Amino acid sequence: MSLPDRVQAQLPGVLADLRELVAIESVSADSARAAEVERSAERIVDLLMDLRCPDVRVIRVKDEAPAVIGRFPAPEGKPTVCLYAHHDVQPEGDRAAWRTPPFRATELDGRLFGRGTADDKGGFAVHLAALRAFDGKPPVGVTVFVEGEEEIGSPTLTQLLEEHHNYLAADVFVIADSVNWAVGQPAFTTSLRGVGECIVEVRTLDHGLHSGVYGGVAPDALTALCRLLATLHDDQGNVAVAGLATAPAPELEYPPDRLREESGILDGVDWIGSGSIVERLWCKPAISVIALDAPPVARASNTLIPTARAKISLRVAPGDDASRALAALIKHLEDHVPWGAQLTVVAGETGEPSVVDFTGPYAEAARAAFSQAWGVAPVFIGQGGTIPMVGDFGKVFPDATILVTAVGDPDSRAHGANESLHLGDFAAACLAETLMLDAFGRLDLEDG
Numbered sequence: 001m002s003l004p005d006r007v008q009a010q011l012p013g014v015l016a017d018l019r020e021l022v023a024i025e026s027v028s029a030d031s032a033r034a035a036e037v038e039r040s041a042e043r044i045v046d047l048l049m050d051l052r053c054p055d056v057r058v059i060r061v062k063d064e065a066p067a068v069i070g071r072f073p074a075p076e077g078k079p080t081v082c083l084y085a086h087h088d089v090q091p092e093g094d095r096a097a098w099r100t101p102p103f104r105a106t107e108l109d110g111r112l113f114g115r116g117t118a119d120d121k122g123g124f125a126v127h128l129a130a131l132r133a134f135d136g137k138p139p140v141g142v143t144v145f146v147e148g149e150e151e152i153g154s155p156t157l158t159q160l161l162e163e164h165h166n167y168l169a170a171d172v173f174v175i176a177d178s179v180n181w182a183v184g185q186p187a188f189t190t191s192l193r194g195v196g197e198c199i200v201e202v203r204t205l206d207h208g209l210h211s212g213v214y215g216g217v218a219p220d221a222l223t224a225l226c227r228l229l230a231t232l233h234d235d236q237g238n239v240a241v242a243g244l245a246t247a248p249a250p251e252l253e254y255p256p257d258r259l260r261e262e263s264g265i266l267d268g269v270d271w272i273g274s275g276s277i278v279e280r281l282w283c284k285p286a287i288s289v290i291a292l293d294a295p296p297v298a299r300a301s302n303t304l305i306p307t308a309r310a311k312i313s314l315r316v317a318p319g320d321d322a323s324r325a326l327a328a329l330i331k332h333l334e335d336h337v338p339w340g341a342q343l344t345v346v347a348g349e350t351g352e353p354s355v356v357d358f359t360g361p362y363a364e365a366a367r368a369a370f371s372q373a374w375g376v377a378p379v380f381i382g383q384g385g386t387i388p389m390v391g392d393f394g395k396v397f398p399d400a401t402i403l404v405t406a407v408g409d410p411d412s413r414a415h416g417a418n419e420s421l422h423l424g425d426f427a428a429a430c431l432a433e434t435l436m437l438d439a440f441g442r443l444d445l446e447d448g
Protein backbone atom coordinates (compact mmCIF):
# COMPACT_ATOMS: atom_id res chain seq x y z
CA MET A 1 0.00 0.00 0.00
CA SER A 2 1.29 3.51 -0.81
CA LEU A 3 2.00 5.90 2.03
CA PRO A 4 -0.99 8.15 1.15
CA ASP A 5 -3.25 5.06 1.16
CA ARG A 6 -1.88 3.98 4.51
CA VAL A 7 -2.59 7.41 6.01
CA GLN A 8 -6.08 7.40 4.53
CA ALA A 9 -6.75 3.99 6.05
CA GLN A 10 -5.80 5.27 9.52
CA LEU A 11 -8.04 8.34 9.53
CA PRO A 12 -11.31 6.82 10.84
CA GLY A 13 -9.54 5.18 13.78
CA VAL A 14 -7.53 8.27 14.61
CA LEU A 15 -10.67 10.44 14.53
CA ALA A 16 -12.41 8.01 16.86
CA ASP A 17 -9.50 8.36 19.29
CA LEU A 18 -9.61 12.13 18.93
CA ARG A 19 -13.30 12.09 19.86
CA GLU A 20 -12.46 10.11 22.98
CA LEU A 21 -9.75 12.59 23.93
CA VAL A 22 -12.13 15.53 23.43
CA ALA A 23 -14.56 13.87 25.88
CA ILE A 24 -11.93 14.19 28.62
CA GLU A 25 -12.23 17.64 30.21
CA SER A 26 -8.50 18.25 30.58
CA VAL A 27 -8.77 21.95 31.47
CA SER A 28 -5.39 22.75 33.03
CA ALA A 29 -6.56 26.11 34.40
CA ASP A 30 -9.29 24.45 36.50
CA SER A 31 -7.91 22.73 39.61
CA ALA A 32 -11.28 21.00 40.08
CA ARG A 33 -10.59 19.10 36.85
CA ALA A 34 -7.00 18.07 37.63
CA ALA A 35 -8.10 14.42 37.58
CA GLU A 36 -9.26 14.91 33.99
CA VAL A 37 -5.80 16.18 33.01
CA GLU A 38 -4.40 12.99 34.58
CA ARG A 39 -6.94 10.92 32.68
CA SER A 40 -6.03 12.48 29.33
CA ALA A 41 -2.35 11.78 30.01
CA GLU A 42 -3.23 8.15 30.80
CA ARG A 43 -5.24 7.87 27.60
CA ILE A 44 -2.25 9.13 25.60
CA VAL A 45 -0.01 6.61 27.35
CA ASP A 46 -2.44 3.85 26.30
CA LEU A 47 -2.52 5.06 22.69
CA LEU A 48 1.28 5.04 22.52
CA MET A 49 1.42 1.58 24.14
CA ASP A 50 -1.05 0.33 21.53
CA LEU A 51 1.53 1.37 18.93
CA ARG A 52 4.01 -0.90 20.75
CA CYS A 53 6.09 2.13 21.64
CA PRO A 54 9.00 0.61 23.57
CA ASP A 55 9.54 3.52 25.95
CA VAL A 56 6.56 5.48 27.30
CA ARG A 57 6.73 7.57 30.44
CA VAL A 58 4.95 10.33 32.25
CA ILE A 59 7.15 13.20 33.41
CA ARG A 60 6.28 16.16 35.58
CA VAL A 61 7.75 18.66 38.01
CA LYS A 62 6.48 17.85 41.53
CA ASP A 63 2.67 17.83 41.49
CA GLU A 64 2.34 19.81 38.29
CA ALA A 65 0.46 18.61 35.22
CA PRO A 66 1.71 15.41 33.58
CA ALA A 67 3.49 15.40 30.23
CA VAL A 68 3.72 12.16 28.26
CA ILE A 69 6.79 11.06 26.32
CA GLY A 70 6.92 8.11 23.97
CA ARG A 71 10.21 7.22 22.27
CA PHE A 72 10.63 5.19 19.12
CA PRO A 73 14.41 4.72 18.84
CA ALA A 74 16.16 5.90 15.69
CA PRO A 75 17.19 3.25 13.17
CA GLU A 76 20.97 3.17 12.68
CA GLY A 77 22.24 6.43 11.13
CA LYS A 78 18.83 8.10 11.12
CA PRO A 79 17.91 11.39 12.79
CA THR A 80 15.47 11.80 15.69
CA VAL A 81 12.37 13.94 15.39
CA CYS A 82 10.44 15.21 18.41
CA LEU A 83 6.72 15.59 17.69
CA TYR A 84 5.17 18.05 20.15
CA ALA A 85 1.52 18.63 21.05
CA HIS A 86 -0.35 19.38 24.27
CA HIS A 87 -3.22 17.43 25.80
CA ASP A 88 -4.59 20.13 28.09
CA VAL A 89 -7.25 22.54 26.82
CA GLN A 90 -8.68 25.97 27.51
CA PRO A 91 -11.80 26.23 29.69
CA GLU A 92 -15.01 25.93 27.65
CA GLY A 93 -16.26 29.37 28.79
CA ASP A 94 -19.97 30.06 28.49
CA ARG A 95 -21.56 26.75 27.51
CA ALA A 96 -24.60 28.57 26.11
CA ALA A 97 -22.36 30.08 23.41
CA TRP A 98 -21.60 26.60 22.00
CA ARG A 99 -23.72 25.16 19.17
CA THR A 100 -22.70 21.65 20.26
CA PRO A 101 -21.68 20.31 23.69
CA PRO A 102 -18.04 21.42 24.18
CA PHE A 103 -16.78 18.04 25.36
CA ARG A 104 -18.68 15.87 22.89
CA ALA A 105 -16.94 15.96 19.52
CA THR A 106 -19.64 16.57 16.91
CA GLU A 107 -19.29 16.56 13.14
CA LEU A 108 -21.06 19.34 11.27
CA ASP A 109 -20.47 20.65 7.74
CA GLY A 110 -17.11 18.93 7.27
CA ARG A 111 -15.75 20.09 10.60
CA LEU A 112 -15.35 18.38 13.95
CA PHE A 113 -16.56 20.65 16.76
CA GLY A 114 -15.42 20.39 20.37
CA ARG A 115 -12.89 21.80 22.83
CA GLY A 116 -9.39 20.67 21.87
CA THR A 117 -10.29 19.39 18.38
CA ALA A 118 -7.87 21.97 16.91
CA ASP A 119 -5.91 23.14 19.98
CA ASP A 120 -4.26 20.80 20.48
CA LYS A 121 -5.62 17.27 20.77
CA GLY A 122 -5.89 17.45 16.97
CA GLY A 123 -2.14 18.09 16.90
CA PHE A 124 -1.53 14.90 18.86
CA ALA A 125 -3.95 13.03 16.55
CA VAL A 126 -1.78 14.05 13.57
CA HIS A 127 1.27 12.53 15.26
CA LEU A 128 -0.75 9.40 16.01
CA ALA A 129 -1.86 9.11 12.37
CA ALA A 130 1.72 9.38 11.10
CA LEU A 131 3.00 6.77 13.55
CA ARG A 132 0.15 4.41 12.67
CA ALA A 133 0.79 4.89 8.96
CA PHE A 134 4.26 3.47 9.67
CA ASP A 135 2.71 0.76 11.82
CA GLY A 136 4.66 2.03 14.85
CA LYS A 137 7.99 1.66 13.02
CA PRO A 138 8.80 5.15 11.70
CA PRO A 139 11.82 5.50 9.35
CA VAL A 140 13.46 7.95 11.79
CA GLY A 141 13.68 8.10 15.56
CA VAL A 142 10.52 9.69 16.96
CA THR A 143 9.99 11.18 20.39
CA VAL A 144 6.35 12.09 20.98
CA PHE A 145 6.14 14.80 23.63
CA VAL A 146 2.65 15.72 24.81
CA GLU A 147 2.59 18.53 27.36
CA GLY A 148 -0.17 18.96 29.95
CA GLU A 149 0.07 22.64 30.90
CA GLU A 150 0.47 24.63 27.69
CA GLU A 151 -2.78 26.53 28.19
CA ILE A 152 -1.58 27.94 31.50
CA GLY A 153 1.67 29.18 29.96
CA SER A 154 3.88 26.07 30.30
CA PRO A 155 5.14 27.04 33.79
CA THR A 156 7.42 24.02 34.18
CA LEU A 157 8.36 23.36 30.55
CA THR A 158 11.84 24.88 30.76
CA GLN A 159 12.56 22.74 33.80
CA LEU A 160 11.22 19.60 32.06
CA LEU A 161 13.37 20.31 28.99
CA GLU A 162 16.43 20.78 31.16
CA GLU A 163 15.86 17.82 33.47
CA HIS A 164 15.12 15.48 30.56
CA HIS A 165 17.51 17.15 28.14
CA ASN A 166 19.24 14.05 26.80
CA TYR A 167 16.02 12.11 26.75
CA LEU A 168 14.19 14.74 24.68
CA ALA A 169 17.12 15.79 22.47
CA ALA A 170 16.28 15.64 18.78
CA ASP A 171 17.51 16.88 15.41
CA VAL A 172 14.11 18.32 14.55
CA PHE A 173 11.23 19.56 16.71
CA VAL A 174 7.81 19.63 15.10
CA ILE A 175 5.52 21.83 17.17
CA ALA A 176 2.00 21.18 15.92
CA ASP A 177 0.26 24.01 17.76
CA SER A 178 -0.12 27.04 15.50
CA VAL A 179 -2.65 27.99 12.81
CA ASN A 180 -2.62 27.36 9.07
CA TRP A 181 -2.98 30.24 6.64
CA ALA A 182 -6.41 29.26 5.31
CA VAL A 183 -8.58 26.19 4.82
CA GLY A 184 -6.71 24.23 2.14
CA GLN A 185 -3.43 26.08 2.62
CA PRO A 186 -0.81 25.06 5.18
CA ALA A 187 1.58 27.39 6.96
CA PHE A 188 4.83 27.23 8.85
CA THR A 189 4.94 29.83 11.58
CA THR A 190 8.32 31.55 11.56
CA SER A 191 7.82 34.48 13.90
CA LEU A 192 5.90 35.11 17.11
CA ARG A 193 5.46 38.31 19.05
CA GLY A 194 6.41 38.41 22.70
CA VAL A 195 4.30 39.78 25.52
CA GLY A 196 4.70 41.89 28.63
CA GLU A 197 2.38 43.65 31.04
CA CYS A 198 2.41 46.17 33.83
CA ILE A 199 0.07 47.85 36.29
CA VAL A 200 0.31 51.62 36.54
CA GLU A 201 -1.09 53.54 39.50
CA VAL A 202 -1.52 57.33 39.55
CA ARG A 203 -2.09 59.27 42.81
CA THR A 204 -2.87 62.97 43.11
CA LEU A 205 -4.69 63.41 46.45
CA ASP A 206 -4.62 61.75 49.85
CA HIS A 207 -8.44 61.57 49.89
CA GLY A 208 -11.37 62.27 47.58
CA LEU A 209 -12.34 65.94 47.34
CA HIS A 210 -15.61 67.72 46.53
CA SER A 211 -15.38 68.33 42.80
CA GLY A 212 -17.26 71.60 43.02
CA VAL A 213 -15.16 73.05 45.80
CA TYR A 214 -11.74 71.98 44.46
CA GLY A 215 -12.38 71.17 40.79
CA GLY A 216 -10.35 73.36 38.45
CA VAL A 217 -7.37 73.58 40.75
CA ALA A 218 -6.78 70.11 42.25
CA PRO A 219 -6.06 67.38 39.64
CA ASP A 220 -8.00 64.13 39.89
CA ALA A 221 -6.08 60.87 39.42
CA LEU A 222 -8.40 59.38 36.84
CA THR A 223 -8.04 62.30 34.42
CA ALA A 224 -4.28 62.27 35.01
CA LEU A 225 -4.22 58.53 34.24
CA CYS A 226 -6.30 59.00 31.07
CA ARG A 227 -3.90 61.71 29.86
CA LEU A 228 -0.97 59.43 30.58
CA LEU A 229 -2.53 56.47 28.74
CA ALA A 230 -3.28 58.74 25.78
CA THR A 231 0.46 59.32 25.29
CA LEU A 232 1.02 55.63 24.48
CA HIS A 233 -0.15 56.06 20.84
CA ASP A 234 0.03 58.75 18.19
CA ASP A 235 -3.17 60.05 16.57
CA GLN A 236 -3.10 57.22 14.03
CA GLY A 237 -2.81 54.58 16.72
CA ASN A 238 0.87 53.73 16.24
CA VAL A 239 2.70 52.92 19.45
CA ALA A 240 4.48 56.10 20.56
CA VAL A 241 6.86 54.55 23.10
CA ALA A 242 10.52 55.11 22.20
CA GLY A 243 12.90 52.18 22.05
CA LEU A 244 10.60 49.37 20.83
CA ALA A 245 11.77 47.33 17.83
CA THR A 246 9.88 46.52 14.63
CA ALA A 247 10.72 43.37 12.64
CA PRO A 248 10.88 43.18 8.83
CA ALA A 249 7.47 42.22 7.42
CA PRO A 250 6.83 39.42 4.92
CA GLU A 251 5.34 40.24 1.53
CA LEU A 252 1.95 38.80 2.23
CA GLU A 253 -1.44 40.37 1.84
CA TYR A 254 -3.85 39.72 4.66
CA PRO A 255 -7.24 40.08 2.99
CA PRO A 256 -8.95 43.11 4.58
CA ASP A 257 -12.38 41.44 4.33
CA ARG A 258 -11.06 38.47 6.25
CA LEU A 259 -9.69 40.74 8.98
CA ARG A 260 -13.05 42.51 9.16
CA GLU A 261 -14.89 39.22 9.46
CA GLU A 262 -12.49 37.66 11.99
CA SER A 263 -12.22 40.71 14.20
CA GLY A 264 -15.85 41.84 14.29
CA ILE A 265 -14.80 45.50 14.05
CA LEU A 266 -17.86 47.74 14.08
CA ASP A 267 -19.07 49.74 11.08
CA GLY A 268 -17.27 53.04 10.72
CA VAL A 269 -14.45 52.13 13.13
CA ASP A 270 -10.97 52.70 11.67
CA TRP A 271 -8.07 50.28 11.81
CA ILE A 272 -5.19 51.71 13.80
CA GLY A 273 -1.48 51.98 13.02
CA SER A 274 0.37 52.21 9.73
CA GLY A 275 2.11 49.69 7.48
CA SER A 276 0.75 46.54 5.87
CA ILE A 277 -1.74 44.50 7.87
CA VAL A 278 0.69 41.63 8.49
CA GLU A 279 3.34 44.15 9.56
CA ARG A 280 0.94 45.56 12.14
CA LEU A 281 -0.30 42.15 13.27
CA TRP A 282 2.99 40.27 13.44
CA CYS A 283 5.98 42.59 13.22
CA LYS A 284 5.27 45.78 15.16
CA PRO A 285 4.75 46.31 18.88
CA ALA A 286 1.22 46.89 20.16
CA ILE A 287 -0.06 48.36 23.40
CA SER A 288 -3.57 47.99 24.84
CA VAL A 289 -5.13 49.12 28.08
CA ILE A 290 -6.81 45.94 29.28
CA ALA A 291 -8.25 46.98 32.66
CA LEU A 292 -8.96 50.03 34.77
CA ASP A 293 -9.64 50.43 38.49
CA ALA A 294 -11.88 53.42 39.09
CA PRO A 295 -15.30 53.90 40.72
CA PRO A 296 -18.08 52.27 38.66
CA VAL A 297 -20.51 54.68 37.00
CA ALA A 298 -23.40 53.38 39.09
CA ARG A 299 -21.65 54.47 42.28
CA ALA A 300 -20.25 57.74 40.99
CA SER A 301 -20.35 60.85 43.19
CA ASN A 302 -19.10 64.36 42.49
CA THR A 303 -15.67 63.61 43.85
CA LEU A 304 -12.15 64.20 42.59
CA ILE A 305 -10.72 60.66 42.44
CA PRO A 306 -7.51 60.39 44.50
CA THR A 307 -6.09 57.15 42.99
CA ALA A 308 -6.60 55.26 39.72
CA ARG A 309 -4.98 52.16 38.23
CA ALA A 310 -4.72 50.58 34.80
CA LYS A 311 -3.30 47.34 33.48
CA ILE A 312 -1.39 47.67 30.22
CA SER A 313 -0.60 44.83 27.82
CA LEU A 314 2.39 45.10 25.51
CA ARG A 315 3.05 42.93 22.45
CA VAL A 316 6.72 42.80 21.52
CA ALA A 317 8.10 42.51 17.97
CA PRO A 318 9.99 39.37 16.92
CA GLY A 319 13.69 39.93 17.55
CA ASP A 320 13.08 42.37 20.41
CA ASP A 321 13.73 41.49 24.06
CA ALA A 322 10.57 41.35 26.17
CA SER A 323 12.10 42.57 29.45
CA ARG A 324 13.91 45.42 27.73
CA ALA A 325 10.73 46.40 25.85
CA LEU A 326 8.72 46.37 29.08
CA ALA A 327 11.37 48.56 30.71
CA ALA A 328 11.00 51.04 27.80
CA LEU A 329 7.23 51.14 28.37
CA ILE A 330 7.70 51.76 32.10
CA LYS A 331 10.20 54.54 31.40
CA HIS A 332 7.71 56.13 29.01
CA LEU A 333 5.03 56.10 31.72
CA GLU A 334 7.42 57.65 34.24
CA ASP A 335 8.50 60.34 31.78
CA HIS A 336 4.99 61.31 30.68
CA VAL A 337 2.95 61.38 33.87
CA PRO A 338 1.18 64.78 33.86
CA TRP A 339 0.83 67.41 36.56
CA GLY A 340 3.52 65.96 38.80
CA ALA A 341 1.18 63.15 39.84
CA GLN A 342 2.71 60.33 41.87
CA LEU A 343 3.23 57.17 39.89
CA THR A 344 3.94 53.53 40.67
CA VAL A 345 4.43 50.98 37.94
CA VAL A 346 4.61 47.28 38.78
CA ALA A 347 6.10 45.11 36.04
CA GLY A 348 4.24 41.85 35.34
CA GLU A 349 5.16 38.70 33.46
CA THR A 350 6.95 38.68 30.15
CA GLY A 351 7.10 36.08 27.36
CA GLU A 352 9.86 36.28 24.80
CA PRO A 353 9.14 36.70 21.08
CA SER A 354 10.61 34.18 18.64
CA VAL A 355 12.10 34.17 15.20
CA VAL A 356 12.25 30.62 13.84
CA ASP A 357 14.98 29.95 11.33
CA PHE A 358 13.44 27.99 8.45
CA THR A 359 16.57 26.83 6.64
CA GLY A 360 18.55 23.63 6.19
CA PRO A 361 17.83 20.15 4.83
CA TYR A 362 15.02 19.31 7.26
CA ALA A 363 13.18 22.56 6.58
CA GLU A 364 13.48 22.03 2.82
CA ALA A 365 12.30 18.43 3.06
CA ALA A 366 9.36 19.55 5.19
CA ARG A 367 8.42 22.25 2.71
CA ALA A 368 8.41 19.72 -0.14
CA ALA A 369 6.39 17.16 1.85
CA PHE A 370 3.78 19.77 2.80
CA SER A 371 3.49 20.98 -0.81
CA GLN A 372 2.92 17.43 -1.97
CA ALA A 373 0.37 16.56 0.71
CA TRP A 374 -1.70 19.73 0.45
CA GLY A 375 -1.30 20.21 -3.32
CA VAL A 376 -0.33 23.82 -2.64
CA ALA A 377 2.84 25.44 -1.31
CA PRO A 378 2.96 26.34 2.38
CA VAL A 379 2.87 29.98 3.44
CA PHE A 380 5.35 31.40 5.95
CA ILE A 381 3.50 33.37 8.54
CA GLY A 382 3.94 35.16 11.83
CA GLN A 383 1.64 35.15 14.81
CA GLY A 384 0.68 38.23 16.74
CA GLY A 385 0.25 36.12 19.84
CA THR A 386 2.95 34.45 21.87
CA ILE A 387 3.81 30.74 22.07
CA PRO A 388 6.57 30.99 24.69
CA MET A 389 7.47 27.32 24.40
CA VAL A 390 8.74 27.82 20.86
CA GLY A 391 11.43 30.02 22.40
CA ASP A 392 11.95 27.49 25.21
CA PHE A 393 12.73 24.70 22.71
CA GLY A 394 15.03 27.00 20.75
CA LYS A 395 16.95 27.99 23.86
CA VAL A 396 17.44 24.45 25.19
CA PHE A 397 18.16 22.87 21.78
CA PRO A 398 19.87 25.67 19.81
CA ASP A 399 21.18 23.38 17.05
CA ALA A 400 17.88 21.69 16.27
CA THR A 401 15.58 22.62 13.40
CA ILE A 402 12.22 23.83 14.71
CA LEU A 403 9.14 23.52 12.54
CA VAL A 404 5.96 25.16 13.85
CA THR A 405 3.03 23.49 12.11
CA ALA A 406 -0.74 23.45 12.63
CA VAL A 407 -4.00 21.59 12.28
CA GLY A 408 -6.22 24.60 12.96
CA ASP A 409 -7.28 27.24 10.43
CA PRO A 410 -8.51 30.82 10.93
CA ASP A 411 -12.07 29.52 11.50
CA SER A 412 -11.02 27.05 14.20
CA ARG A 413 -11.76 29.46 17.07
CA ALA A 414 -9.14 28.01 19.37
CA HIS A 415 -9.83 29.20 22.94
CA GLY A 416 -13.33 30.43 21.97
CA ALA A 417 -16.75 28.82 21.83
CA ASN A 418 -17.38 26.42 18.92
CA GLU A 419 -13.78 25.37 18.46
CA SER A 420 -13.52 23.09 15.45
CA LEU A 421 -11.19 21.19 13.17
CA HIS A 422 -11.59 21.15 9.38
CA LEU A 423 -11.61 17.45 8.49
CA GLY A 424 -10.11 17.93 5.02
CA ASP A 425 -7.25 19.92 6.48
CA PHE A 426 -6.81 17.32 9.20
CA ALA A 427 -6.37 14.60 6.57
CA ALA A 428 -3.87 16.79 4.69
CA ALA A 429 -1.94 17.51 7.90
CA CYS A 430 -1.72 13.77 8.69
CA LEU A 431 -0.43 13.02 5.19
CA ALA A 432 2.04 15.95 5.28
CA GLU A 433 3.58 14.81 8.55
CA THR A 434 3.85 11.22 7.33
CA LEU A 435 5.52 12.26 4.05
CA MET A 436 7.82 14.56 6.01
CA LEU A 437 9.02 11.77 8.34
CA ASP A 438 9.49 9.56 5.31
CA ALA A 439 11.56 12.30 3.62
CA PHE A 440 13.67 12.80 6.76
CA GLY A 441 14.42 9.08 6.67
CA ARG A 442 15.74 9.42 3.11
CA LEU A 443 17.95 12.47 3.70
CA ASP A 444 21.58 11.82 3.00
CA LEU A 445 22.91 13.37 6.18
CA GLU A 446 26.53 12.50 5.42
CA ASP A 447 26.57 15.36 2.93
CA GLY A 448 25.15 17.84 5.36
Ligand SMILES: [Zn+2]
Pocket residue numbers: 086119120150177
Ligand atom coordinates in the same frame (compact mmCIF):
# COMPACT_ATOMS: atom_id res chain seq x y z
ZN1 LIG B 1 -2.27 25.14 21.77
